[in-house]
Amino acid sequence: MSRTTDYAAALRTALRRAVGAVDERELTRATEALVSRYRSVAPATAPILASRVHVAAYAAYRMPATHAALTRALGVVAARGLEPRSLLDLGGGTGAAAWAAAGVFDTLETVTVLDQVEDALALGRELVVDAPSAALAGATFRQARAGAWPDLEADLVTVSYVLSELDPAQQEALVADAMRRGGSVVVVEPGTPDGYARVLRVRSALVDAGWTLLGPCPHERDCPLAQGDWCHFAARVNRSAEHRRLKGAELSYEDEKFSWVAAMAPSLAETQSAEDLPARILRHPLKRKGFVEFQVCRPDGTAGRELISKKAGERYRSARDAEWGDALP
Template identity: 40%
Template sequence: MQLPESLQNAIEQECSAFSHEALRTASKQLTSLYQEKRASSVPFFQNAVARTAYLAVRMPATYAAIHRVLLECKRKMGVSPSSFLDLGAGPGTGSWAAAEVFPELDSLVLIEKSRPMAEIGQKFCREAETPFLQSATWLCQSLEDALPSSDLALLSYVIAELSPSQVESLMERLWEQASTIVILEPGTPEGYRRILKVRDWVLKRGGHLIAPCPHREACPMQAPDWCHFPARVERTRMHKFLKGATLGYEDEKFSYLAFGKDPIKTPLGRIVGPVKKGSGFVQFPLCTDGKLEKKSVSRKQETYRSARNSQWGDAWL
């Protein structure tokens, strides 16, 4: 997975205002900020080098995760969305991913509390090739203010920054305003727990789960395990330098939930861990009807080819 060229160029342009050393120090601070629980990015984003570090090291990873989740939703959703709402949009990461996955989208509203980050996002949108991004409406306001309605609403890496009561109030309002809602969080035990709380809320509200859960039963994952998935993003030379990394790619781990008001056809299961491809067999952990099982598919089975082409996070059949 690579970022769209115009987005990559826009990020590099922003980075050129700072030395690599300054960006590297800010990247390290950013990493520690996100390792703290419930860290708010709003004060951090007051600082120009910190904002730019976010663009360089976090935006590519969150883009890859959102892209993967939206693709999964696209496979399951019965209707094509035409309007998109990006809540706590940051520099607009989710909207760039949505533009790639749903080229049919034609109206976009982004809500972002940090004015300097919203200004960067607006600048990036002007560099985009699609009218969907170019004609976006940016609202520099809080998620507690009135929300516009949309076919598809996204909260990516945001609810960690809200209190439980803010999340609940936001869910109630979004439920009235959006047909499909997608939430991503870091793929940590804490991120997963926040997703589980939203899942409980959705089920009580009579909503339908689109992904990743193939069932409405209690989540069968038990500590020390938690439900999370990877998305791979290629690292540019600068990204490698800023992270002090040697690998040419990064696997961003995320937890997520997509849900809506209309029932959808659920798959038999979801692959919830690494897929082991041996000689003549494939094995993977599978979440099915409220249970976890270790699935093994041999060369003799009809589903062997599907199993060989599957990866962690995919729906199973």
């Protein structure tokens, strides 16, 4: 993880510079239209980012949140020892995954973002002009449609907040494309029951093809939450004044809820030593006097409650700092 640069702050600055000139009333109207479109669960029949103002609105109100979610997910993947040198972001829009990957992986050398909407790619190019890493500043943003991606491969392929815009057959084809092109694949979706259902289908495709899950699951058995619950996490996003105005919001932060899965191809997994994975924390921990209570997903494929009490010493001190989405100390 690149610890010296605050990529979220650099992205906020780049957004202010690139989107600041757009008429604020138009931006607010486009934001409202996008919010209502993204609440719908129907696949898109035409590009949702239909104009430059829609693209600017998407970048201003969604990109800080998708960037935060991806940063959390990629952080877990980095903790598994992944050190990608190349990134391919399918349906990458304005480049949120590229910003997150550059912030998490110091090893990144090349970044390619593919999307169907040229206006989104153009804004993505503008945002990275003064980016804090050479890989990000030199990123390629290239127009392409799902099903007709150029013949590129990368160590890491991201598919972030894209599946909901596609019908189930297209979703399946996109995931298969990502698996053909990447040594590792990370798929992120909104943290809704619907988004989780899509992630669960991706997880099955990965496991069935013999891929090794890198997160968030500590096992490859059936998901223990599949009956009546949904696996999702939260990433804290600091809202800029512009962001607050656009959303008509008062709080200085929001929590972006997301579902995700990441996996590594069988050829790569062979090079890694088998590890005992820790349980994953599935809810905000309850920090009580003398103990912390967690809901977790365990390596044996079960989910349930774990308590870490003061008697556990150092482990208890780590438990007090642990957050939803972290590994159980």
